[in-house]
Amino acid sequence: MSPRSKQPSRLSLARLDTPIQRLERLASGLGLKADLYFKRDDMTGVALSGNKVRKLEFLLAQALEIKAPAVVTCGGIQSNHCRATAVAAANLGLGCTVVLRGEDPGPNALGNLLLDQLVGARIRWVTAEEYRERRGEIMLEEARRWTQDGIEGYVIPEGGSNALGSLGYVQCAHEIAAWSEETKTDFDVVGVAVGSGGTLAGLAAGWAKYNVKGELWGFPVCDNNAYFEGECGRILTDMEGYVPEASEAKIRLIDAYKGIGYAKSTIAEERFLQKVARLSGLILDPAYTCKAFLGFCEEINSGRWGENPRALFVHTGGLYGTLSRSWTIHEAP
Numbered sequence: 467m468s469p470r471s472k473q474p475s476r477l478s479l480a481r482l483d484t485p486i487q488r489l490e491r492l493a494s495g496l497g498l499k500a501d502l503y504f505k506r507d508d509m510t511g512v513a514l515s516g517n518k519v520r521k522l523e524f525l526l527a528q529a530l531e532i533k534a535p536a537v538v539t540c541g542g543i544q545s546n547h548c549r550a551t552a553v554a555a556a557n558l559g560l561g562c563t564v565v566l567r568g569e570d571p572g573p574n575a576l577g578n579l580l581l582d583q584l585v586g587a588r589i590r591w592v593t594a595e596e597y598r599e600r601r602g603e604i605m606l607e608e609a610r611r612w613t614q615d616g617i618e619g620y621v622i623p624e625g626g627s628n629a630l631g632s633l634g635y636v637q638c639a640h641e642i643a644a645w646s647e648e649t650k651t652d653f654d655v656v657g658v659a660v661g662s663g664g665t666l667a668g669l670a671a672g673w674a675k676y677n678v679k680g681e682l683w684g685f686p687v688c689d690n691n692a693y694f695e696g697e698c699g700r701i702l703t704d705m706e707g708y709v710p711e712a713s714e715a716k717i718r719l720i721d722a723y724k725g726i727g728y729a730k731s732t733i734a735e736e737r738f739l740q741k742v743a744r745l746s747g748l749i750l751d752p753a754y755t756c757k758a759f760l761g762f763c764e765e766i767n768s769g770r771w772g773e774n775p776r777a778l779f780v781h782t783g784g785l786y787g788t789l790s791r792s793w794t795i796h797e798a799p
Contacts, residue, residue: 472708474630475527479554480510480519483641486778495745500766500777503653504748505642508783513581514557516783517665518550520634521626526554528630534620536561536612538605540597543568544729544753544787547625547662549578552587563588563608563619567597577790627664627697629704635665636709639672642778646679653680654775655766659758659782660684660719663697669780670698670715671705680778681771683718685758688728691719723761729753729787735760737796739788751784752791 484506493502510519529537537555541548541564548564555562564587566579575583582589590608592601605621612619622631646652656678660666666684673682686694698717705712725732731739731752739756742748750756759779766777 474524474633474708475531476633477523477527477530477558479514479523479526479557482510482520482637483645484509484638486642486645489746489748492742492746492748496741496763498763498766499773500775503776503778505638505778505780507638508749508781508785510783513553514550515785516546516550517635517780518547518626519554520638521631521664521668522550522554522622522634524633525620525622525626525631526558526560529560529620530558532620533615533617534560534612535614535617536563536609536619537622538563538565538608538612538619539622539626540565540567540601540605540624542566542729543571544578544790546578546751546754546784546787548587549581549786551622551626552582552585555587556585561588561612561619562586563590563612565590565592565597565601565604565608567592567594577786577788579790581786623662625662625664627662627667627701629701629708632664632668632671632701632705633708635668636672636675638780639669639678640676643672643676643678652776653778655771656680656682656778656780657758657762658682658684658780659754660686660694661688661754663694663701665780665782666694666717667698667701667705667715670717671702671709671712673716674711674714675709680776681718682716683720683762683765685723685761686719686721687724687754687757689721691721694719694721720761720765723757723764725757731756733796736794740796748781749785749788750781751787753787754784755781
């Protein structure tokens with residue numbers, strides 16, 4: 467280990483290693499000119515499913531180390547991260563407050579919000595403006611409400627996206643590298659959705675640390691390339707104390723597939739999500755993986771990564787967000 471690096475504590479919350487599956491029928495049905503694989507991080511658990519669990523293994527270990535009585539985090543009303551944090555906190559005997567951007571639906575909670583409530587998380591509702599301008603301050607206020615024996619609640623940033631949390635995706639990169647070595651299967655390109663930047667930053671650091679083959683590309687579902695270049699760059703700089711190779715990480719982004727807005731779907735996106743489900747049994751979510759995988763497919767067929775690349779998509783979960791809304795079921799293709 468480099469003298470600059472340090473090894474933080476880590477809990478065992480996720481079911482790892484998640485499988486990598488080849489999906490020939492899906493690729494054929496989508497007319498995709500690629501040898502397609504999925505990294506199934508939607509299978510990290512049940513109530514704790516999705517990419518956020520990897521990050522929480524490190525973040526909640528630190529919360530327990532300092533004997534925090536509770537954790538506080540933030541997100542949208544259907545935040546996968548807030549749900550995973552609330553569920554994990556209940557499992558560990560910690561209190562939890564989630565600061566949610568939106569309006570209280572009263573008794574009509576669905577999806578992630580319903581699970582937040584079932585596991586007993588406190589909810590602080592804020593407006594979009596308050597969330598944008600004051601969410602850090604508001605989370606500190608909520609953390610102080612949990613103070614016991616002079617120790618405040620432990621604040622986790624949006625998406626768990628800081629240097630410590632992003633170490634979870636350094637581990638994911640290691641799993642991909644180990645699978646490639648074992649199966650003698652290198653990828654030409656790997657794609658992943660980007661919502662707060664931590665997953666991509668962690669993967670990029672892992673790419674550098676483990677010399678993973680193939681180009682890594684992120685598909686933002688909000689904001690733009692410049693924003694996430696800044697966010698991922700900040701996280702990577704902070705990660706250098708844990709992973710010195712993070713200084714060599716490359717961030718590649720394509721922000722052309724955000725659609726009509728965060729967590730909003732066009733009819734074309736709804737049809738695509740349903741077609742993927744019918745062809746493979748894979749459930750994408752409207753906020754993240756549907757937009758990112760649609761973009762990934764479009765870019766593959768444009769020839770960006772050559773003819774018939776071996777392509778891996780990291781499925782970061784989101785099932786409960788998919789169950790939070792009503793759907794128009796379109797005719798089978």
